Amino acid sequence: MCHSVSDPRRLPTVKNNSLLKGDGSPGSVREIPRRLSREQIFVLISAASINFSSMMCYSILGPFFPTEAEKKGVSNTVTGMIFGCYALFDLLASLVFGKYLVHIGAKFMFVAGLLVSGGVTILFGVLDQVPEGPVFIAMCFLVRITDAVSFSAAITASSSILAKAFPNNVATVLGCLEIFSGLGLVLGPPLGGFLYQSFGYEVPFIFLGCIVLLMVPLNMCILPNYESDPGKHSFWKLITLPKVALISFVITSLSSCFGFLDPTLSLFVLEKFNLPAGYVGLVFLGLALSYAISSPLVGLLSDKVPRLRKWLLVFGSLITAGCYMLLGPAPVLHIKSQLWLLVLILVINGISVGMSSIPTFLEVLSCAYENGFEEGLSTMGLVSGLFGAVWSVGDFIGPTLGGFLYEKLGFEWAATLQGLWALTSGLVLGLFYLLEHSRRRRRSKLQNILSIEEERTALLPGEM
8 A cells, every 4th residue: 555645744844853953942843753653664664675775786796797797808997997887877867866856756766766776687697698898898887877877766765755754863764774785785795796606697686686676566555655846946056055065075085985995905905914815805894884883873863962963074084084094004103004903993984984974964954954945855855866976976986096096006005095085074074163163153142242232222211
């Protein structure tokens, strides 16, 4: 049975919510029911399914596709481009889908994205039958790009629906759902590798594609259908807001840090510590698990103590910068590289990235409302699309630049330079928040003085 929740009276307001604005004013938060409604549970199930499946489809290629591509005569450079084009087209699609979310319909965009993604995932499994050379390369690009666009549609719609369904607990819900993203990243490579070794190239993609397709009828029935009027504002107005631009810079630096590890960390671990190839994945496990476990806690803290969000963003970036300078570690620190230290730093890095990434959606959304953006699904779509776009920018730059710096300078210096990017973004955003706080204090003092002067002026005739 499909549900419609277009009646605005059934939805708590977000615009004047102190959890969103962080003003801490009493009485501005509506009473939140302790129990989730049925439609909220359905939204959570839908969002969890897309988070899990998208990360599985994204990460399943890693263990075996480069080897298969090499058999088809594809160079390492072109293979890297096949991987990298996902982030590039995810960027472009996020902007388009975020802008036209209301026109297309959030539920339709979600379900259609799932349907197309399941189909092209299965299609990826038959590419080994395609003739080698330019035809194989062209088909790989076409399927990978279509997969990126389809999942971008589903993820953009999912984030907007979540913000609409949980207006008072956005960060908590987003943080909890990152558990499923982390599980997808953790389980994707080993599951793909096992199925590949046991059954060949086709089975991992067919298996995963069928699971995604099974989610289509499920979500058609249980996902609520939110409706909203088209908004008048654009991405350009949103991204040119100074606070939003700086937060976008932070998001890009964080995703670049994550992406940097894909082509570099495994090579460094194999070379430095002589670990068997099977143990390299366990090194990545510390990063993924710490991120997945800490994200719900960070989300809960962001919702319960809104004024902490900005400082979670700043200190998360600064801690991330310190982690990357210690990954090698940086040659200037003269610290010996040890495996236990590397794993510990990755665990801390997973927590710090959660600190910085989870509060960003609410921070951008509150800034948009403060600057006149209309409340509703259209603005949530813009924010969701913007987040996906700027994350994809870093996801594209990180592996590309990281691979180049690793080859030219070595892992130690490459990681250090990556850390400097996170350090710069954290310091600049922290300085902006301090200046903003100072301006607000001066404005508050000025308003108090003016109110006192008005009271004196009103009392003067009576005194005379």
